[in-house]
Amino acid sequence: MNKLTIIAAFLFLSLYTNAQPPNxxxxxxxxxxxxxNPDNAVSVEQAIADVQKxxxxxxxxxxxxxxxxxxxxxxxxxxxxSPKGDMTIKMKDHAFFVPLVLKGKEIILDGIAEEKITSVSQLRHYAADAGKSKEEINAITEAKKEITISAKGILVL
Structure with missing residues (x-):
């Protein structure tokens, strides 16, 4: 039983330390x-209007x-x-990940959007993942109604 615990701990540690953006x-x-493909892509503004309808x-x-x-x-x-602040895009089912160097790039993304309430704990989690300071994270005190997207694919322009 002790060996099984050690093996399980090793596997968890290996997976955890390897969880990082692709380089x-x-x-x-x-x-x-x-x-x-980029065909029929719309602006962020148009997508927001379509989702809100x-x-x-x-x-x-x-x-x-x-x-x-x-x-x-x-x-x-x-x-x-986005005109109303940044819009969050998650990778559908964590099926893929994107590199940090994508920041600042123009992209086409294909996915499913919905307007929903994001909890304070989830907003704080995102802030921590983004490298925000403890003060910035603690300043998040209200849930946020926003449009989120589950992306199936992303193309860099």
């Missing part, structure tokens, strides 16, 4: 997740936007510039 280039044409329903979207931040721990989420 790959994000040059024009690079894709992450499913292969997508659906009033809480999940909506398929293909958006052209600029990456403002990437999860520094694993590359499991990113944000894109």
């Amino acid at each position: 790959v280039a994000a040059d024009k044409g690079a894709t992450f997740g499913e292969i997508i 659906k009033e809480g329903e999940k909506t398929a979207v293909k958006i052209k936007g600029t990456v403002t931040s990437v999860c520094e721990d694993m590359g499991c989420w990113l944000t894109i510039k």
